[in-house]
Amino acid sequence: MTEDLLKVEGLKAYYQMNYFGVSREVRAVDDITMSIRRNEIYGIAGESSSGKTSFIKVLAAAIRPPMRIVDGSAKYAFKGLDVDVATATPEQIEAMRWKHLSYIMQGSMSVLNPLRRIGRTFEDFAARPLGLRGAAFKQRVIGHLERLKLPADVLNAYPHELSGGMRQRVTIGLATVCHPEFIIADEPTTALDVVVQKEVLGLIREIQQDMGSSVVFVTHDMSVHANMTDRVGIIYAGRLVEEGPTRQMFFAPKHPYTAHLVASLPRIGDTAQRPALEGRPPNLAEPPAGCRFHPRCPLAVDKCRSEVPPLVSVANDHRSACWRSDDVAPLVAPQQTVMA
Numbered sequence: 012m013t014e015d016l017l018k019v020e021g022l023k024a025y026y027q028m029n030y031f032g033v034s035r036e037v038r039a040v041d042d043i044t045m046s047i048r049r050n051e052i053y054g055i056a057g058e059s060s061s062g063k064t065s066f067i068k069v070l071a072a073a074i075r076p077p078m079r080i081v082d083g084s085a086k087y088a089f090k091g092l093d094v095d096v097a098t099a100t101p102e103q104i105e106a107m108r109w110k111h112l113s114y115i116m117q118g119s120m121s122v123l124n125p126l127r128r129i130g131r132t133f134e135d136f137a138a139r140p141l142g143l144r145g146a147a148f149k150q151r152v153i154g155h156l157e158r159l160k161l162p163a164d165v166l167n168a169y170p171h172e173l174s175g176g177m178r179q180r181v182t183i184g185l186a187t188v189c190h191p192e193f194i195i196a197d198e199p200t201t202a203l204d205v206v207v208q209k210e211v212l213g214l215i216r217e218i219q220q221d222m223g224s225s226v227v228f229v230t231h232d233m234s235v236h237a238n239m240t241d242r243v244g245i246i247y248a249g250r251l252v253e254e255g256p257t258r259q260m261f262f263a264p265k266h267p268y269t270a271h272l273v274a275s276l277p278r279i280g281d282t283a284q285r286p287a288l289e290g291r292p293p294n295l296a297e298p299p300a301g302c303r304f305h306p307r308c309p310l311a312v313d314k315c316r317s318e319v320p321p322l323v324s325v326a327n328d329h330r331s332a333c334w335r336s337d338d339v340a341p342l343v344a345p346q347q348t349v350m351a
């Protein structure tokens with residue numbers, strides 16, 4: 012098995028909120044333990060408000076009030092640099108950013124300054140970590156852009172002069188020009204049309220393989236996970252409820268919530284009604300006792316209402332947090348059309 016690049020242990024990150032003078036904690040990341048290996052694409056899935064963004068904000072060391080780390084650790088073992096983001100100093104964060112860890116975000120316009128030419132943005136982000144200046148720096152950036160099939164003259168353009176797909180390729184270029192060991196991609200293709208989406212996903216995969224980086228890929232779109240990731244982790248109400256090799260998660264899920272997510276994928280030629288999941292995700296300021304999924308779970312029994320199921324091994328490299336994991340069956344027959 013390949014070596015771990017990131018080890019997360021018992022991580023809790025809460026938002027400290029004040030409602031009308033009453034203090035409350037929103038438990039967005041609540042006791043997550045997992046690791047990410049070198050040279051893998053690890054997908055994180057889950058519905059809106061489940062805590063995906065909060066979790067990766069911690070991984071990206073972008074922890075700002077009202078969020079705070081309450082417990083646990085998230086330790087990177089970069090080449091020549093060990094960092095625990097839970098206790099990292101601003102100097103350590105500065106040292107790892109771009110060079111060891113970078114971020115591809117949803118909506119390229121939030122990264123690209125509309126008033127600066129692309130070339131200037133590359134200088135702002137990458138010149139220092141690369142330790143290059145002037146012609147040497149420009150040459151390095153142009154070489155990298157070529158790899159991303161972008162012409163050198165994008166460096167002279169302003170963001171609004173490029174198409175959405177080109178802009179997103181530019182942001183991938185920015186995130187990868189320093190050859191980081193770890194890349195966090197948060198819904199990087201959500202705003203793009205299907206054809207451009209496919210192209211951008213292909214590009215991320217290509218560049219990941221080229222550089223041997225680890226990628227954490229966050230999206231609620233399970234078909235993207237099916238085609239992109241090596242392993243998938245499912246987050247529900249601030250907890251990691253299942254994790255395993257992507258194929259196994261799709262063909263033999265061991266948590267009822269995963270089974271639901273997989274079943275809700277549209278399939279070619281299948282016009283059958285998708286099974287709807289009853290109820291709403293829980294309020295993370297007052298999550299339900301026991302398994303947080305129990306109010307919506309078709310398999311729930313008394314134990315699920317009172318005892319928190321631990322995340323335990325259920326098959327090779329596959330963990331699930333469900334008291335009834337042995338009884339989980341795929342809700343629809345797995346079809347080849349889902350997997351590439």
Ligand SMILES: Nc1ncnc2c1ncn2[C@@H]1O[C@H](COP(=O)(O)OP(=O)(O)OP(=O)(O)O)[C@@H](O)[C@H]1O
Nearest residue numbers: 026037039058059060061062063064065066077295
């Ligand atoms: N800045 C914030 N202040 C207070 N609560 C927040 C803040 N950001 C997120 N939350 C709360 O934390 C919980 C998890 O939100 P988060 O954005 O991490 O979920 P998500 O899975 O990324 O959702 P989405 O897919 O919609 O982005 C939610 O209950 C949300 O309301």
